[in-house]
Amino acid sequence: xxxxxxxxxxxxxxxxxxxxxxxxxxxxxxxxxxxxxxxxxxxxxxxxxxxxxxxxxxxx
Numbered sequence: 438x439x440x441x442x443x444x445x446x447x448x449x450x451x452x453x454x455x456x457x458x459x460x461x462x463x464x465x466x467x468x469x470x471x472x473x474x475x476x477x478x479x480x481x482x483x484x485x486x487x488x489x490x491x492x493x494x495x496x497x
Contacts, residue, residue, distance in 0.1 A: 438495075448492065455489040458482075 440448070459482050466478035 448496065452489060452492055455485050455492070458485040459489065 462478045462482035462485065466475045466482065469475040469478060
């Protein structure tokens with residue numbers, strides 16, 4: 438798959454956004470006192486990790 442420089446830049450931006458979301462929801466989980474909310478934050482973080490992995494795997 439040959440991507441243009443602009444397309445690669447967009448993909449890189451998307452990967453960066455997903456990575457940021459992963460870190461944010463992990464941080465929220467770490468600071469949560471409520472076990473249910475903590476688990477929800479971890480689930481959301483895992484969902485974004487799945488997005489990141491799927492996008493990254495398409496680049497290989």
